Amino acid sequence: xxxxxxxxxxxxxxxxxxxxxxxxxxxxxxxxxxxxxxxxxxxxxxxxxxxxxxxxxxxxxxxxxxxxxxxxxxxxxxxxxxxxxxxxxxxxxxxxxxxxxxxxxxxxxxxxxxxxxxxxxxxxxxxxxxxxxxxxxxxxxxxxxxxxxxxxxx
Amino acid sequence: xxxxxxxxxxxxxxxxxxxxxxxxxxxxxxxxxxxxxxxxxxxxxxxxxxxxxxxxxxxxxxxxxxxxxxxxxxxxxxxxxxxxxxxxxxxxxxxxxxxxxxxxxxxxxxxxxxxxxxxxxxxxxxxxxxxxxxxxxxxxxx
Numbered sequence: 554x555x556x557x558x559x560x561x562x563x564x565x566x567x568x569x570x571x572x573x574x575x576x577x578x579x580x581x582x583x584x585x586x587x588x589x590x591x592x593x594x595x596x597x598x599x600x601x602x603x604x605x606x607x608x609x610x611x612x613x614x615x616x617x618x619x620x621x622x623x624x625x626x627x628x629x630x631x632x633x634x635x636x637x638x639x640x641x642x643x644x645x646x647x648x649x650x651x652x653x654x655x656x657x658x659x660x661x662x663x664x665x666x667x668x669x670x671x672x673x674x675x676x677x678x679x680x681x682x683x684x685x686x687x688x689x690x691x692x693x694x695x696x697x698x699x700x701x702x703x704x705x706x707x
Numbered sequence: 708x709x710x711x712x713x714x715x716x717x718x719x720x721x722x723x724x725x726x727x728x729x730x731x732x733x734x735x736x737x738x739x740x741x742x743x744x745x746x747x748x749x750x751x752x753x754x755x756x757x758x759x760x761x762x763x764x765x766x767x768x769x770x771x772x773x774x775x776x777x778x779x780x781x782x783x784x785x786x787x788x789x790x791x792x793x794x795x796x797x798x799x800x801x802x803x804x805x806x807x808x809x810x811x812x813x814x815x816x817x818x819x820x821x822x823x824x825x826x827x828x829x830x831x832x833x834x835x836x837x838x839x840x841x842x843x844x845x846x847x848x849x
Contacts, residue, residue: 636720
């Protein structure tokens with residue numbers, strides 16, 4: 554009984570991400586890329602702070618005691634948010650989402666293969682190479698779909 | 708051609724997102740998932756505040772003239788993190804990512820197809836369904 558609920562929650566979580574891209578892209582088209590990305594991070598920081606303040610169980614380590622390189626994730630998050638806000642009004646939510654997911658999966662294959670970031674090495678095998686090819690093909694298809702739908706309009 | 712460049716840029720940004728996730732997972736184990744997430748939003752907000760301060764054409768005021776629902780993008784990040792934190796111990800990382808990605812791709816196609824959330828309508832066609840199938844197949848292969 555628990556599993557279907559968790560899975561429905563996960564689908565909703567994914568849908569929320571797509572909605573966020575769409576809303577931020579729309580906002581960015583009106584106000585500017587930097588403004589939209591800033592609002593997302595600022596509101597996110599306020600909410601997460603409140604949640605952490607009241608609900609986080611205490612841990613031995615704190616953000617101030619871990620090695621500093623572990624705190625650099627935000628740099629990638631900012632670049633991602635700027636790219637999404639810029640791209641969504643221009644190529645659409647689905648194309649941007651497919652490109653992001655393909656990038657994520659390709660990189661996770663590389664991280665596994667080389668064992669970057671203290672992850673266990675998991676070498677690329679036949680099926681993982683095939684997965685990479687499929688991901689690149691997915692991007693090409695989205696691009697083709699876009700070019701076909703853009704042609705009659707222009 | 709311009710669209711191809713944009714897609715490549717987004718692809719690279721997606722690669723960065725995996726690096727972020729790779730950093731965030733272990734960090735969350737050590738200091739707590741909400742604290743780890745806070746570090747992302749906090750550092751991001753501070754960096755972007757600086758960038759805005761010195762950007763040649765800033766129009767922060769325009770944010771407050773938008774309809775309120777357009778300002779809710781920032782609420783969704785924390786919702787996503789909470790769902791992730793609740794689900795991962797129950798069903799494992801692999802299942803969690805598959806569920807999230809499915810919801811994400813399906814919702815993004817629906818948003819474009821029906822023009823939800825004020826986005827431009829872009830019909831789902833054979834190419835898009837093909838792309839969806841390839842992502843699902845790739846997920847299964849990994």
